[in-house]
Amino acid sequence: MNIPVKNLPRVVIIGGGFGGMAIAREIRDKNFQTVLLDKHNYHTFQPLLYQVATSGLEPDSIAYPLRKIFSSKKHFHFRVAEVEKVNTDEQIVNTSIGPIHYDYLVIATGTGTNFFGNEKIKKHAMPMKSVPEALNLRSLILENFEKALLTKDIEERTKLMNFVIVGGGPTGTELAGALAELKSHVLPNDYPDLDLRLMQIHLLEAGDSLLAGMSKYSAKKAENYLEELGVQVWLNTMVKDFDGNVAQTSKGELESKTLIWAAGVQARPIEGINGESLLKNGRYKVDEISRVDGYQNIFALGDVAAMQTDQYPNGHPQVAQPAIQQGEHLAKNLFKLEKGKKTTPFKYKDLGSMATVGRNRAVVDLNNISLGGALAWFIWMFIHLIALVGFRNKMVTLINWTYAYVKYDKGARLIIRPFEKKKEHV
Amino acid sequence: MNIPVKNLPRVVIIGGGFGGMAIAREIRDKNFQTVLLDKHNYHTFQPLLYQVATSGLEPDSIAYPLRKIFSSKKHFHFRVAEVEKVNTDEQIVNTSIGPIHYDYLVIATGTGTNFFGNEKIKKHAMPMKSVPEALNLRSLILENFEKALLTKDIEERTKLMNFVIVGGGPTGTELAGALAELKSHVLPNDYPDLDLRLMQIHLLEAGDSLLAGMSKYSAKKAENYLEELGVQVWLNTMVKDFDGNVAQTSKGELESKTLIWAAGVQARPIEGINGESLLKNGRYKVDEISRVDGYQNIFALGDVAAMQTDQYPNGHPQVAQPAIQQGEHLAKNLFKLEKGKKTTPFKYKDLGSMATVGRNRAVVDLNNISLGGALAWFIWMFIHLIALVGFRNKMVTLINWTYAYVKYDKGARLIIRPFEKKKEHV
Structure with missing residues (x-):
């Protein structure tokens, strides 16, 4: 694996989606060594994938190299790897690039497509x-x-x-x-x-x-x-x-x-973690600090986790915000755990939800207000634009959207197939 | 093939590179039906391919959907197809999508990589x-x-x-x-x-x-x-x-x-055309109106053609400008041929050449002047920017280049493999 061994507790994060990226960003690099694993070398802004599929945006606008996000972080190591199994007794993650020891393990593997067995x-x-x-x-x-x-x-x-x-x-x-x-x-x-x-x-x-x-x-x-x-x-x-x-x-x-x-989506659980920690919906049962049921030093975030509350008896919605908030919160709690301080329970702040249907046609729910039409559409665009990672991606996306709006056009109509359907699909 | 038969002479153009695109643009749609064939659905701006390879630009910035270029042209039909063979007696191009009859055939297939048999x-x-x-x-x-x-x-x-x-x-x-x-x-x-x-x-x-x-x-x-x-x-x-x-x-x-x-590059000749029309360098010997030696209604443009002149005894340089100029010129001559008028011989206008090495480091030859340094670099950028097809591509490229200049960065660092080297390469 070739990751330097430091005199710091090591946090291994599996998955560079919204949850994994959030905790990796917030973790204090003075106090922890962080190892982030993902099978791609980039973070994907999933809410805009459909625009890549419909020729509205190029993939480089909605994906961001993970190394670049963390280039100023100390004691941080990113590796392109697929996780095979976790050995919880020895605190080792077995991966396609070899075994990695962890002190804290954070599962942020998100969801895959669920065909319900058909x-x-x-x-x-x-x-x-x-x-x-x-x-x-x-x-x-x-x-x-x-x-x-x-x-x-x-x-x-x-x-x-x-x-x-x-x-x-x-x-x-x-x-x-x-x-x-x-x-x-x-x-x-x-x-x-x-x-x-x-x-x-x-x-x-x-x-x-x-x-x-x-x-x-x-x-x-x-x-x-x-x-x-x-x-x-x-x-x-x-x-x-x-x-x-x-x-x-x-x-x-x-x-x-x-x-x-x-x-349908199904959470991607990891081999080696006790199956009893999984709820029926395939998500890991976690406590109020995102700790997986039955473990002391294994955590799960976002789509793959279900923190059961009165309001969300099956876990929070499987969208970006709970993952981001849980990731940021866990970063703080890991520090507290390490220092022997009292942890604070996670509280979800619902920032609202929105969807766009077409030009000047979107819907937005914010607290008790619901909006439609052109205003909702502009709010949708603004929120997504500022949420994109990186200045270049924001600018290129803004150009594409402005161009599409003015010209009634979608410019990225190239046929470039990364794989043939029959050969492989994940 | 399903291309409507019109009471117009049909020009079939093989290849949507600089030469094929130029003639297809300039051909008079009142007088000709145009059929453009390419194996991709986009035109590639080859001079900037190296920036895609080195994470400077995304592919959508340097490629442009061929259908979009010609969306306002009448009697124009684009098809994604690979050419298999030409039957010059019956004036038919056999392709992966079936046979196509032509009155005029324009070969603009460009060059492939030449490994010199190794x-x-x-x-x-x-x-x-x-x-x-x-x-x-x-x-x-x-x-x-x-x-x-x-x-x-x-x-x-x-x-x-x-x-x-x-x-x-x-x-x-x-x-x-x-x-x-x-x-x-x-x-x-x-x-x-x-x-x-x-x-x-x-x-x-x-x-x-x-x-x-x-x-x-x-x-x-x-x-x-x-x-x-x-x-x-x-x-x-x-x-x-x-x-x-x-x-x-x-x-x-x-x-x-x-x-x-x-x-090395090698011209891509087409099966069915008399081998005696090929020069030793693999390019079609064409006359001063780009007509392939030995044929009345078959033409060749750009890299695949060699119009031998005193200044260029082996044909013009295999770069964009001769292809573009020959394409535009041939469009006019086809009209003259069809109307029984006298054709005009092609004259190459050398617009100069340039290459860039890095930020503020480029070289430009214009007529008898040679320039280096930052000025040459800005000229190189400006010329390439205006030569890119489409407003959106120009804007996105400008943003990428400005960003790269200011930040000393290249943003498009995603690992997305369209094919595995072992499986296929053209």
Whole structure:
């Protein structure tokens, strides 16, 4: 592993997402040696992945090199690695690059795509949880239209131009809106030989409203926006099967070659941690300082953790804010633990939630206020812009959004496939 | 193929590089139907590929969707396709998407990497002629440093941190300069645990000066700049072999795991065209209106063509300007041919040449003037910025360059591999 051994307690953090990045930033480098592991060399700003998938942004705008974030931090070591197993007796993490000893272990592995055991859907559906997956989806969408041009078979062409999105949470809703904008503003110019009226975008949601965590006002507003943009919203609708040509749903068949899976996530637990620490929803049961049930020096943050409270009996929402706040809070508590001081319990500060559907169409819930329309859209853009890591990314994103707004265009329409679907997908 | 048949002569253009893009832009859509074929759905601004490879720019800044360029053109059809063979008797191009009839055929296929028949070098070397290849090289450079961190074997580490660039033309020179900037400004912050003094950048050139087509002043100046930046420049040096660990050169051995091939290009001729139309250098012999020797209605532009003149007995330099000017000129002549008017011979207007080595270090030859230093560097930046296709790309590139200048940084350091070297490379 080649990590220098210091006379400092070592914190090993698994995952450079919102939670892992937050604790690594806040940890006091005078008092701890920090080792951050991630399978990529960059942090991914997941809320904007859908814009990479729909040609609105390039991947470099929403991803940020992890080394750069921590370049001024002392006693900090980042390694690209995959974790294989934890040996809690010896306090060692076994990884693709060798074993690493820890004094404190922080699990911030987030979630992967959950196909609920349906192997056929898993085989044919497109997930969108990482930069390579988003790039792959972008290429597939564009390739579909290139193929649609070549066929004289109208049924085949229609299947190529149709899209089924499963899951009406923020990802599915925002993706459906972005696809609808491609349909109305971009694709007619790119493909004048195609009849874009054939293109249908279906958004399927198993529950009885979109954006489950948001206010009723926002959910209904988002649904109306999508319908204005021509998206077919199917509530109370389950997908049962997909063979690459037809999606079987509880309401009937939908013909499409592309099914995008934004329906479920599952926490990524780690081998070697006692299974009894996991709740039924696959998240680690943690106490009020994020400590995993049954362990003294193992912690879990964000999506992979469930800190059960009266308000959140199954754990906090699996979005960025709880992960960030828990990470920052744990950094302080680790210091207290190390100094033998009393720790302070975590308190979640709900900063609100928001989703965007299209230009001038977004919904925002802040405390007891719900907003829609252009103002909500500007708030959405502003918040996301300032949340992006790094000045360069903010500026490039601002240029892209301004350009897209003025020109009704999405510029990043390159077909570059990081991998073929059949070969691999995570 | 599904391309509408119109009562217009059809021009089929193979390749959307500088030459193909220029003629497609200038062709009169009242008088011709245009079909443009390319294996990618984007135009690549090749002069800046090296910046993608060295984390300075994202691919979306230097590539531009071909459909977007021609979205307002009538009777224009773009298809993503690979050309297999031309049947000149029946005037048909056979492609991966089916046969296409042409009245006029324009070959603008450019050049591929030429390994001069050395299969071992081909197997282990990294080419850099396309966006996926440049992305792959960027990922490899960063992965090398990640690996260098993990090994305790100093020899192995040194090989990972060394780079051998073969070819002292503009690509090799600019790449060597960009790597040297990574070494001095970026990598020390990213990898504080590595001793960057171990990193060596070798630039090998078979001739007796760098930048063969440029003035002696510029060639010498570029060499001095590279040496200031710590690059080892080897003139009159041939590479004989490379096994992935050691490069055998005419001056001895160089230890490195990475050999970047910027040494040779070869024109990409097309099957079905009479081999006697090819010169020894692999380029099509064309007349003064770019017509391929022996054919009435087949033309060739840019790198793949050689219009022999007194000044250029082997054809014009294989850079952007001759391709662009020939493309624009041919568009006019096709119109004259079609109308039975007299064609006008092509005259090349040499706009000068330039190369950049690093911040404030560039060389520019304009007519009889040669310039170096910061002024040349600003001219280089300005010319490349205005030459980029599209407002968005210009703005994003400007931001990246300004950011890099102010911060001594290169922001696009993501490891995203479009393909594994072993699987495929073009």
